[in-house]
Amino acid sequence: MNDMTARSMDRTAIVTGGAKGLGLAIAKRLFEDGCRIALWDINVSSFDEEQADFGPAVKCQVDVADGHAVDAAFHSTLEALGHVDILVNNAGINGPVANTWDYAVEDWDRVLSVDLDSVFYCCRTAIPHMIERGYGRIVNVASIAGKEGNAGGSAYAAAKGGVIAYTKSIAKELAQTGVLVNCIAPAVAETELLREVTPEFIATTKAKIPMGRFVTASEVAATVAFAASSDCSFTTGFTFDVTGGRATY
Numbered sequence: 001m002n003d004m005t006a007r008s009m010d011r012t013a014i015v016t017g018g019a020k021g022l023g024l025a026i027a028k029r030l031f032e033d034g035c036r037i038a039l040w041d042i043n044v045s046s047f048d049e050e051q052a053d054f055g056p057a058v059k060c061q062v063d064v065a066d067g068h069a070v071d072a073a074f075h076s077t078l079e080a081l082g083h084v085d086i087l088v089n090n091a092g093i094n095g096p097v098a099n100t101w102d103y104a105v106e107d108w109d110r111v112l113s114v115d116l117d118s119v120f121y122c123c124r125t126a127i128p129h130m131i132e133r134g135y136g137r138i139v140n141v142a143s144i145a146g147k148e149g150n151a152g153g154s155a156y157a158a159a160k161g162g163v164i165a166y167t168k169s170i171a172k173e174l175a176q177t178g179v180l181v182n183c184i185a186p187a188v189a190e191t192e193l194l195r196e197v198t199p200e201f202i203a204t205t206k207a208k209i210p211m212g213r214f215v216t217a218s219e220v221a222a223t224v225a226f227a228a229s230s231d232c233s234f235t236t237g238f239t240f241d242v243t244g245g246r247a248t249y
């Protein structure tokens with residue numbers, strides 16, 4: 001057992017969008033650190049326990065863009081696990097790549113709803129419970145796009161910029177409660193999220209990374225693991241950079 005494992009023992013963690021991609025890597029890392037995992041996903045059946053090589057304590061089919069569904073999922077998670085210490089708001093979609101004047105209103109609405117509204121829904125339902133217990137760690141998965149913008153991905157960038165600003169705001173609201181809120185801003189990782197974007201978009205984005213490669217899911221998960229741990233005790237409202245040197249702020 002390493003130190004991190006000892007510190008995370010008996011912690012329970014909700015990971016949204018945990019069935020695949022970065023969420024799966026985050027859930028697995030927190031599990032390995034000793035957490036009981038509530039894995040939430042709109043497509044929870046795509047989680048393959050054998051392939052993932054770990055077992056969540058709870059698997060929950062939920063659309064995090066639906067506030068009522070989020071409330072229900074939180075209550076059933078609490079019922080099953082007794083308490084929740086960690087919330088990782090990871091679920092997200094990219095949306096199509098198009099200039100803003102060609103961007104369909106329904107695509108804009110869906111991206112903002114899944115990538116930004118969902119973070120508010122999950123936080124507002126979990127925070128009273130965390131305040132009551134005097135402890136909580138919330139980690140929101142933003143993106144470098146939220147700092148720098150992405151031509152062709154304005155809805156995504158606007159949502160992720162919103163996540164960064166929202167994180168700063170609620171961190172200040174919660175600063176004296178024991179509930180710390182941070183976000184991470186990764187550069188491109190090769191996950192299914194990229195299925196909606198063009199090869200040119202991927203090539204251009206990779207060229208902007210000084211380390212010359214994409215981030216791995218386990219590197220993202222390691223950053224989340226720190227922000228979700230009790231070791232992260234004097235940092236709140238911060239955006240952890242995971243961009244291989246692209247953003248040095």
Ligand SMILES: NC(=O)c1ccc[n+]([C@@H]2O[C@H](COP(=O)([O-])OP(=O)(O)OC[C@H]3O[C@@H](n4cnc5c(N)ncnc54)[C@H](O)[C@@H]3O)[C@@H](O)[C@H]2O)c1
Nearest residue numbers: 017020021022041042063064091092143188189191192193
């Ligand atoms: N992949 C990248 O390059 C990259 C870079 C920066 C940030 N991010 C962010 O990381 C997060 C995870 O991305 P990923 O690359 O792993 O994507 P992914 O498409 O591989 O996985 C996303 C997961 O979220 C789930 N999901 C989608 N909509 C949902 C909803 N409404 N309710 C519940 N679950 C939902 C999906 O079913 C899927 O399991 C996203 O927030 C994304 O914006 C990704």
